[in-house]
Amino acid sequence: MGFEDTALLSRILTLMTLSFHILYATVGVGIPLMIMIAQWVGIKKNDEHYILLARRWARGFVITVAVGVVTGTAIGLQLSLLWPEFMQLAGNVIALPLFMEVFAFFFEAIFLGIYLYTWDRFEDQRKHLLILIPVALGAAASSLFITIVNAFMNSPQGFEILNGEFVNVQPLLAIFNPAVPTKVAHVMSTAFMTSAFVLASIAALRMIGGSDHVYHKKALFLTMKIGLIFSIATAIIGDFSGKYLAEYQPEKLAAAEWHFETEGDAGLILFGVLDGQEPKYAIKIPYALSILAHGTPGAEVIGLNEFPEDERPPLWIHYLFDTMVGIGMWLAFFSMVYVVGAWRGWAIVRAKWFRWLLLATGPLALVAIEAGWWFTEVGRQPWILRGYMKTADAATTSGQVDLMIILFAGLYIILGIGTVVVLTRMYKRNPVEKELADREAKKGGVQE
Amino acid sequence: MTLEIIGISVLWLFLFLYVIVASIDFGAGFFNAYSAFTNKQHILTGIIQRYLSPVWEVTNVFFVFFFVGVIGFFPQTAFYYGTTLLVPASIALILLSIRGSYYAFATYGAKINHRGYIYMYGLSGLLLPASLSPVLAMSEGGFIKMDGDSPYLDYLALFTSPLTWSIVVLSLAAVLYISAVFLTWYASKAGDAKATHLMRKYALLWAGPTIITATGIIFELRSHNAEHYSRLLDLWWIFGLSFLLFLGTVYLLWKRRNYGWAFILLVGQFFTAFFAYGVSHYPYLLYPYLTIYDSFTNEAMAISLIIAFIAGLGLLLPSLYLLFRLFLFDKDYVKGKSDYHA
Ligand code: HDD
Ligand code: HEM
Ligand code: HEM
Numbered sequence: 001m002g003f004e005d006t007a008l009l010s011r012i013l014t015l016m017t018l019s020f021h022i023l024y025a026t027v028g029v030g031i032p033l034m035i036m037i038a039q040w041v042g043i044k045k046n047d048e049h050y051i052l053l054a055r056r057w058a059r060g061f062v063i064t065v066a067v068g069v070v071t072g073t074a075i076g077l078q079l080s081l082l083w084p085e086f087m088q089l090a091g092n093v094i095a096l097p098l099f100m101e102v103f104a105f106f107f108e109a110i111f112l113g114i115y116l117y118t119w120d121r122f123e124d125q126r127k128h129l130l131i132l133i134p135v136a137l138g139a140a141a142s143s144l145f146i147t148i149v150n151a152f153m154n155s156p157q158g159f160e161i162l163n164g165e166f167v168n169v170q171p172l173l174a175i176f177n178p179a180v181p182t183k184v185a186h187v188m189s190t191a192f193m194t195s196a197f198v199l200a201s202i203a204a205l206r207m208i209g210g211s212d213h214v215y216h217k218k219a220l221f222l223t224m225k226i227g228l229i230f231s232i233a234t235a236i237i238g239d240f241s242g243k244y245l246a247e248y249q250p251e252k253l254a255a256a257e258w259h260f261e262t263e264g265d266a267g268l269i270l271f272g273v274l275d276g277q278e279p280k281y282a283i284k285i286p287y288a289l290s291i292l293a294h295g296t297p298g299a300e301v302i303g304l305n306e307f308p309e310d311e312r313p314p315l316w317i318h319y320l321f322d323t324m325v326g327i328g329m330w331l332a333f334f335s336m337v338y339v340v341g342a343w344r345g346w347a348i349v350r351a352k353w354f355r356w357l358l359l360a361t362g363p364l365a366l367v368a369i370e371a372g373w374w375f376t377e378v379g380r381q382p383w384i385l386r387g388y389m390k391t392a393d394a395a396t397t398s399g400q401v402d403l404m405i406i407l408f409a410g411l412y413i414i415l416g417i418g419t420v421v422v423l424t425r426m427y428k429r430n431p432v433e434k435e436l437a438d439r440e441a442k443k444g445g446v447q448e
Numbered sequence: 449m450t451l452e453i454i455g456i457s458v459l460w461l462f463l464f465l466y467v468i469v470a471s472i473d474f475g476a477g478f479f480n481a482y483s484a485f486t487n488k489q490h491i492l493t494g495i496i497q498r499y500l501s502p503v504w505e506v507t508n509v510f511f512v513f514f515f516v517g518v519i520g521f522f523p524q525t526a527f528y529y530g531t532t533l534l535v536p537a538s539i540a541l542i543l544l545s546i547r548g549s550y551y552a553f554a555t556y557g558a559k560i561n562h563r564g565y566i567y568m569y570g571l572s573g574l575l576l577p578a579s580l581s582p583v584l585a586m587s588e589g590g591f592i593k594m595d596g597d598s599p600y601l602d603y604l605a606l607f608t609s610p611l612t613w614s615i616v617v618l619s620l621a622a623v624l625y626i627s628a629v630f631l632t633w634y635a636s637k638a639g640d641a642k643a644t645h646l647m648r649k650y651a652l653l654w655a656g657p658t659i660i661t662a663t664g665i666i667f668e669l670r671s672h673n674a675e676h677y678s679r680l681l682d683l684w685w686i687f688g689l690s691f692l693l694f695l696g697t698v699y700l701l702w703k704r705r706n707y708g709w710a711f712i713l714l715v716g717q718f719f720t721a722f723f724a725y726g727v728s729h730y731p732y733l734l735y736p737y738l739t740i741y742d743s744f745t746n747e748a749m750a751i752s753l754i755i756a757f758i759a760g761l762g763l764l765l766p767s768l769y770l771l772f773r774l775f776l777f778d779k780d781y782v783k784g785k786s787d788y789h790a
Contacts, residue, residue: 073548087523095520102512102516103760109509110506111767166746169746407542
């Protein structure tokens with residue numbers, strides 16, 4: 001098997017593992033915050049519903065964390081197994097955040113263990129809530145550090161290469177590379193947004209199933225409000241990400257927008273198909289690309305023709321970009337309608353079809369996460385370390401990658417099905433209505 | 449002390465901690481499955497769920513720490529070990545996934561007590577040390593070879609070498625021994641006489657094989673890697689100390705006394721042996737290609753990693769203390785009197 005082949009196979013395996021891990025990781029970053037908010041509201045309003053909401057989310061969270069840890073361990077090792085040349089290089093320059101990430105994992109894992117096994121152990125509920133803070137911080141920090149590594153792959157700096165040797169390495173400069181601010185902010189706000197919508201979907205599912213309990217209504221309203229806030233933040237930060245690209249990785253933006261000639265007054269192209277260098281059947285929003293790239297309608301946007309053919313990313317990332325942005329716009333709009341509607345008591349909010357749309361928010365956000373990551377990662381091609389190392393030169397020379405793909409595909413299928421089965425069983429066996437009744441009976445008092 | 453030595457010492461220490469906590473975890477799973485098989489089920493299940501469930505994720509992080517740290521301090525290892533370990537490491541990953549999902553799906557999740565799952569979980573506890581420990585054999589040289597510029601693993605040589613198999617057998621015996629000693633202590637703290645009795649029996653049973661295979665490996669090394677062998681012999685007195693600690697553990701177990709001390713002596717036994725082995729391996733990470741000096745990262749990175757390590761430790765140690773106070777040293781929790789699981 002030639003080198004080209006193992007590079008391709010390694011890309012497929014990396015893609016598979018990361019695409020699977022990211023679903024769990026995103027939720028792993030976002031849900032601690034959601035639990036925190038619910039528990040805090042519960043303590044503050046002395047409302048048993050919110051406390052129970054936090055507790056039930058926490059139970060489900062354990063399952064997703066476990067799969068997140070397992071798949072994260074897989075990708076962590078696979079990076080060295082599949083991209084030894086790259087890791088050897090990366091180890092010299094960007095090992096610091098990877099190493100710090102491990103401490104974030106420790107921190108999160110320790111306090112998550114404590115949090116889960118100390119429900120009702122403390123007299124004062126607030127003490128228990130306190131334990132959740134390090135969990136949320138640990139999760140956020142792990143996403144911060146790993147995103148820094150990824151940002152470095154997109155805009156490497158902090159080192160010089162002299163005859164194949166690294167000289168003048170500056171670990172902190174490598175960490176604070178230009179891609180970091182927008183990337184980290186965007187990754188975090190999308191994690192919070194996605195987690196909120198995923199939880200909203202669960203509430204919507206129960207309401208479609210016929211439950212009319214106020215518990216679900218509270219859950220839905222709370223999560224949709226959070227979703228609204230973070231989807232607006234996401235769109236704003238996404239706009240900054242576009243400006244980052246225009247400045248530092250213009251070829252990625254140009255490929256995403258099928259923008260071939262460098263010119264001003266550039267329009268944004270949505271969907272469509274490409275005929276040579278001509279987009280067809282596309283929706284064109286005049287000046288929008290110039291605005292996305294530089295903030296003014298007349299600004300000049302660098303086109304793809306400025307780059308040699310073999311350094312251009314694949315053009316199909318256009319659809320990934322459209323998918324992400326489309327979903328982002330829709331979710332911001334839709335959650336706005338819901339929140340205003342629920343607050344003003346509009347009838348459509350209670351309509352059955354509307355609930356189906358609510359149900360769709362979580363899965364849509366997850367699709368946007370995948371589309372966004374595929375867009376950045378495929379859009380970096382042919383580079384693994386932009387400007388320094390090509391993906392094809394970084395791969396392992398081992399001939400057994402194909403077998404491993406099959407092995408891991410099987411694993412992810414089992415883990416994926418397992419998660420769904422276990423989560424549904426867990427909640428079916430112990431529905432909210434029953435648990436609420438149990439708790440009230442235990443306390444001998446009624447709240448609300 | 450040079451930066452290289454600090455780096456490798458930190459990593460070796462964390463690997464040691466992983467060996468101890470993972471052995472407890474792997475062995476417990478096996479004993480659990482075995483008792484299910486012999487229908488003495490649930491003598492151990494409660495203990496496993498009480499102690500292991502809150503900490504398994506932490507155990508896993510020790511492993512992650514090790515492989516991330518190695519790449520950080522010694523990036524060239526990625527080139528030799530990364531390329532050659534694809535298959536064994538992937539198998540280990542699959543096995544780790546079985547264990548992780550057991551905790552998630554079976555103990556905190558839907559309480560699935562399917563026998564097949566319990567067996568798989570137990571078996572993975574044995575297969576994991578068997579799939580990870582050959583890396584130690586590989587580091588002795590002779591199994592990783594070069595094909596032009598790219599390293600490859602000679603499976604035939606690896607699997608026909610007595611050294612490999614002795615290391616595998618040692619890892620299995622050690623896992624069961626470490627785990628049994630720990631669980632004897634934990635069960636006796638929990639006041640569970642039945643489980644204490646059972647685990648004490650297992651501990652005594654596995655003490656012999658552990659020490660015999662460990663000695664065997666020293667002799668295997670003589671023919672496989674003479675340089676390493678002679679360096680080992682220079683450190684004979686540390687191994688002697690380790691052996692005395694071993695005798696101490698067995699004595700206490702035999703007399704049914706001070707199980708806590710028995711476990712502490714056991715940690716001492718493994719600590720001394722593990723470090724003596726590590727020191728004698730110096731300076732090679734992989735005979736004869738890779739030493740800690742030529743694979744070391746640049747100085748700026750090394751210093752920043754060490755600073756990050758110290759800062760991280762400042763965060764980690766108090767948290768670990770809290771965790772252990774709540775789950776290992778808390779009488780009511782250990783005895784299962786209080787169940788506060790979400
Ligand atoms: C719920 C998910 C989600 C949603 C709704 C959006 N994004 Fe996004 N986007 C991501 C999830 C994401 C991501 C998965 O988090 C990415 C991939 C890598 C990264 O840094 O973030 C990303 C990357 C990413 C990039 C590339 C950054 C880079 O390569 O460095 C740009 C330009 C945008 N986004 C812009 C937007 C805009 C203008 C949006 C309008 C609403 C938007 N995103 C919504
Ligand atoms: C930007 C994308 C990523 C994010 C946001 C992310 C975040 C997370 C989070 C939050 C966890 C903890 C699981 C949980 O608590 O739910 C986790 C686990 C893990 N991730 Fe990722 N991750 C990402 C990509 C990666 C990549 C590329 C690697 C490889 C270097 C990686 C390595 C790991 C490892 C090793 C674990 C397991 C940690 C443990 O044993 O506790 N992650 N990740
Ligand atoms: C967790 C979210 C992520 C997802 C879903 C993701 C997705 C992808 C995809 C689709 C590819 C294949 C690109 C191609 O072959 O065309 C890829 C490649 C790769 N990604 Fe990411 N990525 C993520 C985050 C990261 C992070 C944080 C890192 C850095 C630590 C990383 C490192 C890599 C490497 C080393 C490759 C292989 C080389 C390459 O194709 O350029 N990824 N990823």
